[in-house]
Each structure stands twice: as C-alpha cells, then as structure tokens.
Amino acid sequence: MAVPSISSLAPLADKLESAKRAAAYRAIDENIDFQNDKVIGIGSGSTVVYAAERLGQYLKDAEYSALVSQFICIPTGFQSRRLILDNGLKLGSIEENSAIDVDFDGADEIDDQLNLIKGGGACLFLEKLVSTSSKKFIVVADYRKKAPKYLSTNWKSGIPIEIVPSAYVRVSDDLKKLGAKKVIVRQGGSAKAGPVVTDNNNFLIDADFGMLENPSELHHKIKALVGVVETGLFIDNASRAYIGNADGTVEVFDK
Numbered sequence: 001m002a003v004p005s006i007s008s009l010a011p012l013a014d015k016l017e018s019a020k021r022a023a024a025y026r027a028i029d030e031n032i033d034f035q036n037d038k039v040i041g042i043g044s045g046s047t048v049v050y051a052a053e054r055l056g057q058y059l060k061d062a063e064y065s066a067l068v069s070q071f072i073c074i075p076t077g078f079q080s081r082r083l084i085l086d087n088g089l090k091l092g093s094i095e096e097n098s099a100i101d102v103d104f105d106g107a108d109e110i111d112d113q114l115n116l117i118k119g120g121g122a123c124l125f126l127e128k129l130v131s132t133s134s135k136k137f138i139v140v141a142d143y144r145k146k147a148p149k150y151l152s153t154n155w156k157s158g159i160p161i162e163i164v165p166s167a168y169v170r171v172s173d174d175l176k177k178l179g180a181k182k183v184i185v186r187q188g189g190s191a192k193a194g195p196v197v198t199d200n201n202n203f204l205i206d207a208d209f210g211m212l213e214n215p216s217e218l219h220h221k222i223k224a225l226v227g228v229v230e231t232g233l234f235i236d237n238a239s240r241a242y243i244g245n246a247d248g249t250v251e252v253f254d255k
C-alpha cells in the first residue's frame, strides 16, 4: 500500500478536521529523516492524531515499512500511548530514550515567535518533557491556533499550570499576587466530581493573565512558585509550525 499523496485525499466532512489532517500529514512528510531518525515523540490532542495516522501509513508502505518498524515512539500521556499502539508503531519510554530525534505535537495557541500555550487537554508536563528532549519540535495545528502576535489573544482559558494537589490553595493565592485576573482549579465537570487529575496524578490550574507580551518572564515567575510542577508556556522550544487552513492550504512557520 503506497502512502497516499495529500492532494489525492478526499476532504473530510468537517473543514476543521481537514485542516488538522493537512497540517499533520505535511509535517510528517517533511520532517522525518527516515534513514537516520529513530526516536519520535508523539504529542497529545486531536491534531496529533493525524500525525500518528500518517506515520502508520508509512509503516504499511513497502518502501518505508522496514525503516518505520524500527522507530521508537515516545508518548506524552495515556491518549498518546494509544495513538502509538493503535497505529501499529513501537511504543518506547522517555526513561530509555531521553534523546528524541523529532517530536510532533499540537498547541492551544502559537505566537509570532513560535512560543506556545499548551495543556488544554491536561497533558502539558510530559509534552514539555518530550519536546525539550527533542532535537526538533514540530507543531501541528489548525487555523484557530495562530495568534496575530501575542499569546492569549484568541486562547481565553488561561495558562494551564500543573501543580502538586496539596498546594492548590497556596499556588492560587501566589498566582493572584503575580497578577492573574482569574485562577481556576480545572474541574472534571460531568466526567468527574472534583478536579481533573493529570497522567502524573497532579491537578491543573488555569490562570488568566490577559495578553502575554512577555511569556518567557511570566513562565519563569510561575515556575518559581512552590507547588508548581510545570507551566503550559512553551518558550523557545518549537522549531517549526504547520498551520492547516479552512481552504485546505497549509502555512509553515520557522523559528
């Protein structure tokens, strides 16, 4: 079975899903050195689903199968582990593969410097562990995610912050002292009574600081707070971003 060309694909019923797929497929096609890359990071969320799907297509292709079957794919949470397994790819661990060749992951928002907000799906910690362990970190996203300039222009849910559960009151207070306008411990809603618990058995706080003109400075201030595990601000981390548009085109942005 040959890897289908992107132009030959029938559009999906949902333009948004077609945009995600176009970005993710092109990112895989253009950023894997099939002869030399061995360890591949697989992120979390709904866009990276198509990246794992595309890698699975290469696995089934006679020309690439022997190479891709040797790839070790590193997950960024439970959903990501399932993506790897469901596409027939070899699952590895960050413990055994701390040097990753290329990582593919989504984003909640992308600024004009390729800084990111991530964590909308509560997976930010392992995502940051994997993305910062990678030689190349490739972002795949749809047209809703590109901020005209600053982060928190379109993404209004606040900065996701992973915290130690017992510290939620202390961290909430400290974030307000730092200038957060709104601080919410993310709740499970109808899916779970009480707070969302991450794959690392932590809580998440979403903290709204308004538009972020200096996300790096804010990241370091938040990270220094007692009880904070990691922030969803990915600064100077992404190498390239593929943004899928509603008209089927894909824009590519380099750091």
Ligand SMILES: O=C[C@H](O)[C@H](O)[C@H](O)COP(=O)(O)O
Residues within 6 Å of the ligand: 043, 044, 045, 046, 047, 048, 105, 106, 107, 108, 117, 118, 119, 120, 121, 122, 123, 124, 127, 141
């Ligand atoms: O915690 C979740 C991750 O940061 C996702 O990569 C991010 O929320 C983007 O997800 P999606 O591709 O579904 O928009």
